Amino acid sequence: MTAARYQEIVDDNGRVYRVGETPHDIMGRSRSWMVWLPWIAMMAVSVFEYGWGAVEGTLEEKYGWTLSDAFWLASVWAVFQAAVAFPAGRLREKNIVSAKTAMLVGAVCSGIGYFTISHSGNLALAFAGYSVLGGIGAGLVYATCINMVGKWYPEKRGARTGFVNGGFAYGAVPFIYVFAAFLTPANYSVILDVMGVYMLLAVGICGFLFKDPPKSWWPNDVDPLNWVRDRKSRGGLAKNPPAVKQFSPGEAVRTGMLPLMWVCLVIIGGVSLFGINFQVPFAKVSHFGAFVAASSAGVLAVVNGTGRAVVGWASDKLGRRQTLTLVLVIAAGAQFGVLYAGNTHNLVLFMVFAFLTGFGSGAFYPLFAALVPDYFGENNNASNYGLVYSAKLVGGVGGGGLAAGVISVWGYTGAYVLAGCIALLSAVLTLFLRQPGRKRHQLAETELVARPSASAG
Structure with missing residues (x-):
């Protein structure tokens, strides 16, 4: 990585573009890494939201939980997953918390979420470990990944963000079938532990390689003013x-x-x-x-x-x-x-x-x-x-x-x-x-x- 010179360009709307630094100058590799790594991390935590329907029946049978108990766990998880987005974004904007730190904390909390329901049927502990810590962990991963890809692809934000966002859903598909086919009260602990280790490692490794670009960064090979003019000429602004x-x-x-x-x-x-x-x-x-x-x-x-x-x-x-x-x-x-x-x-x-x-x-x-x-x-x-x-x-x-x-x-x-x-x-x-x-x-x-x-x- 080298310190590259840059200039700031301002368009007619007052938006600032920082031009001159390449992804290799900033992090030593292609910016495509900042699509694939967030995508993998999003797939890893997707099982929280999209796999719960295939897990909860076994846990009800094992622990004696009711349907209402199981889905209040999911509800409180969703509350904490969404609640962390705004404060996480503000802390990152103010450079108080780095993307790497947010992802590593998210990896640990996500793993704890599945380890908790794997080893205890205590409902209060499940709310604390799965819903609160698991929700915070998944929320940190979600918010950081979506924000990361948007920063590295400001000129292609829609397509790249949609791709990474999609991993949060279809990443759960293999596990849905595993849970439906193999998860029983006899073996649930081993399968859920494996799930927790998978999230811990996948999110942790991806997060360790995360790096934000400088604020207002713009790809060196795309002229920002021409990009704005081209969008207007294609009629997209209408x-x-x-x-x-x-x-x-x-x-x-x-x-x-x-x-x-x-x-x-x-x-x-x-x-x-x-x-x-x-x-x-x-x-x-x-x-x-x-x-x-x-x-x-x-x-x-x-x-x-x-x-x-x-x-x-x-x-x-x-x-x-x-x-x-x-x-x-x-x-x-x-x-x-x-x-x-x-x-x-x-x-x-x-x-x-x-x-x-x-x-x-x-x-x-x-x-x-x-x-x-x-x-x-x-x-x-x-x-x-x-x-x-x-x-x-x-x-x-x-x-x-x-x-x-x-x-x-x-x-x-x-x-x-x-x-x-x-x-x-x-x-x-x-x-x-x-x-x-x-x-x-x-x-x-x-x-x-x-x-x-x-x-x-």
């Missing part, structure tokens, strides 16, 4: 215009749009976690068998992950807000479809709607992640998105413990109908999202004015 200014977190909240995003994510985040948590138990209740139940969960996880990358491309063409509304409508319809297929014991339809549930329950995350800088600018994106993502604190409770309570009172039919209806409500609320400071008739004017100014610069 669908997704840039923010009118750089909003601080307080200013973003006062626009009303960040709170509206938060409410939308609370609702659909809860529906998403409900589908992830209860599809396997519902499949078993519908007499589809353990393999079909695991397969439906595997399909959900795979499509959930791959769909996150696809919607980035679609949102460039259709518009970020329009694509988000469409995804939420699909998620709502999938809830009714899964219920119908399960109640009629239609295996083919059940797998089809498992596919749609997987797509709808994951694709909205990268869309919200892209909408935040579109609406509020890039300079405070980690903090602003951390606030939006904190909606999972509330959604996690609704999609786990509260949903288990609804099922115990209304059954799966009532729970799935409720999930479909509130998902539709979330889709309707997105229709009111508007970019702060810009009226609809100004979008075309912005593009026409921006072209000559960019060319003149």
